Amino acid sequence: MRSETTTLHADLAIIGTGLSGMSAALFAVNRGLSTVLIGSGSPMNFASGLMDLMGVWPSSKEWDDPWAGIARVRKEIPGHPYATISDDSINQAFTELIAFLKVQGLDYRRSARRNVNIITSLGTIKKSYLVPATMWNGMLAFENQSPSLIVDFSGMKLFSACQIASTLSEQWPGLSSVRLEFPNTSHLEEVYPEHLARALDVPENRKRLADLLRPHLKTHAYVGFPAVLGTSAPGETVSELEALLERPVFEIPTPPVSVPGIRLHQALIRGFEKHERLHFVPDMAKKVTSLSGKGFSVTAGNDGRRCHVRSQGVLLCTGRFLGRGLIAERAGIREALLGLPVTQPESRQMWHHSTLFHPKGHPVNRAGILVDPLFRPLMQSSAPYAEQLHAAGSILAHSDWTRMKCGSGVAVATAHAAVTAFDQGM
Amino acid sequence: MKGLDVDVLIIGGGATGTGIARDLALRGVTSLLVEKSDINAGASGGNHGLLHSGARYVANDAHSARECRSEGMILKQMAAHCIDDCGGFFVGTKGDDETYIANFPERCRENGIFSRSLSLAEARELEPSLSKDIIAVYRVADAAIDPFMLSRENTADANRLGSSILCHTRLIRFDRDGRRIVRAWLEDTRTSRTFSVEPCQVINAAGAWAGKVASLAGVSVPLVYSKGTLLVTQMRMTKGVINRLRPPSDGDILVPGGTVSILGTTSVRVENPDRICPTVAETDHIVAQGAMMVPGLEKVRYIRAYSGVRPLAGKKGCGDDRDVSRGFVLESHEKQGLDNLITITGGKLTTFRLMAEKASDLVCARIGNTRPCLTLTRPLPSTMAGRWTEPGAAPRHWMRKKHKSRDRILCECEMISEKTLDDISEELRKTGEQPGLLALGNRSRLGKGPCQGAFCSARLLAHLYDNNTLSGTDGIFEITSFLSERWKGQQPVFWGDQLIQAELTEAIHCGLFDLERFFEKGRS
Structure with missing residues (x-):
């Protein structure tokens, strides 16, 4: 096999293509920085497509107002990534991201100072902050206890309308369910969300679905579907279904790989394509070297397709274990690319509690990289590893995102803060 | 209130208890078996699944x-469908006691146990994953046995012959009248409902809990508890059983179990058989020891660790528990002033049949039944009941069968389809059990693959609502209990890929579904 090697030059090399890396790339190009984005992330990294900001801290306290929660976290967890970012900056980061996604045809909605209650595919209620516009009506229907019908499809896994209606029956008595055979799927052993979403990109299929559903509609004020209502323009699918069914429609989030996660991933990729200041390298970064003069060299890809990037700064958005930013070995946790110090529990015995749902969360989830207020990783000596090496997202220490419900907020806000710091240092 | 009349009450649903239920039933004696948890919840489930050839104990x-x-040979005939007759090796590595190695073949010969020396080249051809540092190899007649299938099949056969079994049923006390137990009080642990039975004879087959049962009857059984920890690899590492050729020690047996392998074990004296769990230190030690026989054990992904408690017959205060005989104890309690209780404990999975035979002989003598034991000659029938616990059985079934209607795979790691799970649910309902996630998990490979339940739990939950098994908020309780149970055995093996899996489990079940909030709300 012939090997192909390319060399790129940029102001900033961003490593990692989860939410923090992707939004960092957006913030960087918006600031006029020439940027290389490196990573082989998939829609899996975008989970359900919901974006949380802050929901729980301490474990006994759920916050309706995420900003009040953040204020408490700043006071009580000085090492938390939010501790050195102002509300204004966090808000500005989200505003920039929302505007970008809107241009790509993906609408997200939020309340200024309030978390929203979202029904999950398990029939639980989850607090989130910024949600796909296609899910907004679900929040209204739940809060108003409006009589609603939830629809599911034969052959689809991980989504049962009857489960959701039954689980929520005490809290929401007006909820009922119906199962439909999606057009042209009866011969299939299994029906996948992504295929349904693609089918619903075609207007003809929306009409057929509406025709199948119409006889089941009675006094229902809303209709809820699994999150499969179209791929690239879900807003259009939803409005057309609303017109056909003559009532508001909403989507219910599903576990990854989810259609809203795919939409978010695709919208970001679309936005970066052909961008003059951004080059996207869709491979894992293998090596980062801090050059003795100034700047960095990043190597990505494998023998068949290798890419060298020379950049003035590097932003690590490599994530935790799932993203391969942190590597857990029997002897301890290490950072994958530069061997940066990782703050972590003393021994493996202390990584996890003996119960999965322990209210305090598992200590291993607070392990990670410590940074200074400019989001530069620190050495054991508490000095930055390098002038222009930054880190953002879930690799940062002291943020147990699954328990605090702050994953997307930390990803977006720290990406924004790190890019801003790099830009100002240039 | 008058209690239910039963001929024989058996306490404990492990290999011994279920074996006794079948043995008695074959002699025309019906019994009621009560188990406080579920089938094989104690040492019968917490072991390697090794059918010993005997070579392990020759020294x-x-x-x-x-x-x-002798028992191994009988079971290979009588319960062939529960056994993978894969054979085994004893391997000595550099630094192992050479006298022990040199004496091994003679010791085997003395006890009539087959062993044959292999050249290192022959051995590596048969088991390519063996270490290069191996200095001696003997072939033996070890095999792998599925203890869950075995106990389910014994239960099913006893059931067929008119005996009953109640899981989740705990003994709370005995009423005694002089030298006899006249009544046993039982509690359904799920509903807290209590009821009583009036048995002629009581058999205490409670394994590590036999001492507790005996004390409820006012008698005693001297037992020590030895905890052993085992690890499950994601893939099958070897064709056959690999034993370390040295005096029994930690991490020296590797047993294949269908598509996985099981590495163990340790021997740690514990005071109480309840609430034992594997530790990180034990895990690291077992991996390091095992890797000396099969170096791949250092790098392979482990999906789970578990511990069992061996009830060893003996007095407290002995030295290493490995010196305590693995023979069994049959106690008639007559000298202790009780005429209708017997205790059978200690022993090994391999000798369960013999233990059942001896216990049944004693009970039959007491009730005047003179029919001979039939488990030596009557093969254990193969039924639905045990078939889904074997790794690899469900995917073979799914691939072979004709798909007339939709049959979605709900557990993608182990390829278990909705119809298979429906069949198991049907079996459960027959014995009065509710087919929830835990019960279905205990009767199949559900949640036992690399994902350890992260996805299949939610898929099966949706299916159980669809077929009206669950309603209301049942599902929240079901899924949190199931995931919590799977979690117990994973903690010590959380590094590398399995830690990534744990992160994903939390991302879905806490990050998206907020399931941890139900625990928090439950507390306040």
Whole structure:
């Protein structure tokens, strides 16, 4: 096999293509920085497509107002990534991201100072902050206890309308369910969300679905579907279904790989394509070297397709274990690319509690990289590893995102803060 | 209130208890078996699944060695469908006691146990994953046995012959009248409902809990508890069983179990058989020891660790528990002033049949039944009941069968389809059990693959609502209990890929579904 090697030059090399890396790339190009984005992330990294900001801290306290929660976290967890970012900056980061996604045809909605209650595919209620516009009506229907019908499809896994209606029956008595055979799927052993979403990109299929559903509609004020209502323009699918069914429609989030996660991933990729200041390298970064003069060299890809990037700064958005930013070995946790110090529990015995749902969360989830207020990783000596090496997202220490419900907020806000710091240092 | 009349009450649903239920039933004696948890919840489930050839015990416990030899041979005939007759090796590595190695073939010969020396080249051809540092190899007649299938099949056969079994049913006390137990009080642990039975004879087959049961009857059984920890690899590492050729020690047996392998074990004296769990230190030690025989054990992904408690017959205060005989104890309690209780404990999975035979002989003598034991000659029938616990069985079934209607795979790691799970649910309902996630998990490979339940739990939950098994908020309780149970055995093996899996489990079940909030709300 012939090997192909390319060399790129940029102001900033961003490593990692989860939410923090992707939004960092957006913030960087918006600031006029020439940027290389490196990573082989998939829609899996975008989970359900919901974006949380802050929901729980301490474990006994759920916050309706995420900003009040953040204020408490700043006071009580000085090492938390939010501790050195102002509300204004966090808000500005989200505003920039929302505007970008809107241009790509993906609408997200939020309340200024309030978390929203979202029904999950398990029939639980989850607090989130910024949600796909296609899910907004679900929040209204739940809060108003409006009589609603939830629809599911034969052959689809991980989504049962009857489960959701039954689980929520005490809290929401007006909820009922119906199962439909999606057009042209009866011969299939299994029906996948992504295929349904693609089918619903075609207007003809929306009409057929509406025709199948119409006889089941009675006094229902809303209709809820699994999150499969179209791929690239879900807003259009939803409005057309609303017109056909003559009532508001909403989507219910599903576990990854989810259609809203795919939409978010695709919208970001679309936005970066052909961008003059951004080059996207869709491979894992293998090596980062801090050059003795100034700047960095990043190597990505494998023998068949290798890419060298020379950049003035590097932003690590490599994530935790799932993203391969942190590597857990029997002897301890290490950072994958530069061997940066990782703050972590003393021994493996202390990584996890003996119960999965322990209210305090598992200590291993607070392990990670410590940074200074400019989001530069620190050495054991508490000095930055390098002038222009930054880190953002879930690799940062002291943020147990699954328990605090702050994953997307930390990803977006720290990406924004790190890019801003790099830009100002240039 | 008058209690239910039963001929024989058996306490404990492990290999011994279920074996006794079948043995008695074959002699025309019906019984009621009560189990406080579920089938094989104790040592019968917490072991390697090794059918010993006896070679393991030739040096220090000749009696057990001979018992294992003959029982192993009988089971290969009588319960062939529960056994993978894969054979085994004893391997000595550099630094192992050379006298022990040199004496091994003679010791085997003395006890009538097959062993054959192999050249290192022959051995590596048969088992390519063996270490290059191996200095001696003997072939033996070890095999792998599925203890869950075995106990389910014994239960099913006893059931067929008119005996009953109640899981989740705990003994709370006995009423005694002089030298006899006249009544046993039982509690359904799920509903807290209590009821009583009036048995003629009581058999205490409670394994590590036999001492507790005996004390409820006012008698005693001297037992020590030895905890053993085992690890499950994601893939099958070897064709056959690999034993370390040295005096029994930690991490020296690797047993294949269908598509996985099981590495163990340790021997740690514990005071209480309840709430034992594997530790990180034990795990690291077992991996390091195992890797000396099969170096791949250092790098392979482990999906789970678990511990069992061996009930060893003996007095407290002995030295290493490995010196305590692995023979069994049959106690008639007559000298302790009780005429209708017997205790059978200790022993090994390999000798369960013999233990059941001896216990049944004693009970039959007491009730005047003179029919002979039939488990020596009557093969264990193969039924639905045990078939889904075997790794690899569900995917073979799914691939072979004709798909007339939709049959979605709900557990993608182990390829278990909705119809298979429906069949198991049907079996459960027959014995009065509710087919929830835990019960279905105990009767199949559900949640036992690399994902350890992260996805299949939610898929099966949706299916159980669709077929009206669950309603209301049942599902929240079901899924949190199931995931919590799977979590117990994973903690010590959370590094590398399995830690990534744990992160994903939390991302879905806490990050998206907020399931941890139900625990928090439950507390306040």
